[in-house]
């Protein structure tokens with residue numbers, strides 16, 4: 001069984017069926033490029049993977065664990081969905097950085113909040129242990145616990161900050177750690193957004209047209225960063241209009257038209273010898289529009 | 294003579310200030326509650342809240358003060374509330390409704406992407422609201438809020454219609470005695486107070502200038 005298995009994802013908005021049964025699989029460390037014309041349902045697919053939308057039908061299995069099954073309505077509690085979301089990261093077309101925080105805080109914020117929740121849980125556990133302990137030992141135990149808790153806290157903080165530093169270096173923005181989003185170019189903002197998504201170590205990182213909101217001269221730096229991630233462990237799904245990029249970086253390409261996968265295969269197969277009529281027409285159009293670099 | 298009038302007016306203005314501070318204290322948070330009500334996904338609640346806001350914003354504050362003060366006695370034969378309390382209730386409700394619309398505008402102006410960015414990072418709804426959305430909303434609503442709050446300073450003068458002894462009421466007692474200047478002198482109090490508020494809001498705006506939304 002593949003690392004990620006998406007089966008028969010269907011999504012309707014009112015009467016508009018946007019995903020008409022999308023299935024695909026992906027191995028760990030692979031990069032999947034998703035291409036297709038506007039309105040085909042690419043964004044909707046990514047949003048379903050990230051639990052921002054709930055598919056009407058279908059299942060999602062990640063690393064052997066069923067994260068989503070439309071036939072089971074039970075596991076829809078907010079906290080359960082939040083846990084599942086953490087398996088996925090999403091980089092938006094519009095970056096969506098938090099404007100009131102520095103670059104560094106943008107990257108560390110979510111991790112710090114998760115760590116805090118973890119710390120609180122630990123504290124509650126300790127309090128229970130303390131309450132159960134014999135009276136004469138409590139004082140000593142309490143002191144011990146306090147020490148351990150302080151250490152946990154310090155470790156959490158150090159860990160998150162070190163990670164953020166290394167991610168900043170990876171996206172080439174170490175010197176911008178104290179800057180606010182409005183002080184950055186679009187390309188820089190998107191690189192920060194990538195670092196922010198990576199900070200939580202998602203199993204799969206999704207990109208929704210990460211360069212579409214950028215001036216042409218800024219797309220290169222962002223694509224370079226994404227390309228750089230490929231060498232490592234990360235499994236990625238990239239929705240893109242940059243055909244040359246898709247071709248060179250992807251292990252697998254799917255072409256989505258009208259909510260269905262019209263074509264899938266290796267970049268060679270899809271780009272060099274497309275079988276489907278729609279794919280051919282689409283590739284021709286994007287070639288003509290200068291989609292190739 | 295001047296000193297005596299000044300002290301009397303000051304005492305009146307202290308009542309105005311009291312009304313101002315207490316109104317803000319209750320109306321600012323209550324407005325947020327009303328704002329959430331008017332944005333609720335639960336349609337009946339939303340309809341009720343929006344209708345209520347329409348009624349409050351659609352009728353004169355003076356009328357509301359009168360209704361709250363005389364209404365319980367007229368309609369139910371209850372004992373009237375203490376004057377200042379009645380005015381305070383009317384003001385709090387009225388201003389909470391105005392504030393709620395400002396809050397709503399502010400909250401709805403924040404892009405969906407901000408919420409979604411928080412969601413995909415595993416934040417809870419509360420964390421997203423308090424850590425991500427709130428400060429952006431505050432930054433956006435400072436100018437309209439300052440307008441509304443400055444209006445409140447002057448609206449406190451409405452309290453005199455049910456004989457709350459605020460600064461204009463005091464001035465009017467002199468007027469009845471044929472002394473006119475205290476009435477005009479009240480402007481000094483209002484101007485000074487609004488001046489301080491203006492500086493304060495300017496300061497807050499500047500403080501929030503370190504980022505852009």
Ligand SMILES: Nc1ncnc2c1ncn2[C@@H]1O[C@H](COP(=O)(O)OP(=O)(O)OP(=O)(O)O)[C@@H](O)[C@H]1O
Nearest residue numbers: 013014016018036037038039040041042043044045
């Ligand atoms: N929240 C929504 N409510 C209603 N309709 C929606 C919603 N989101 C998307 N749609 C519709 O779903 C269809 C697919 O949209 P989607 O954004 O997934 O396409 P896309 O392939 O990402 O297109 P693009 O290349 O332009 O980004 C469109 O017809 C769109 O109008």
Ligand SMILES: [Mg+2]
Nearest residue numbers: 042043044208
């Ligand atoms: Mg899209």
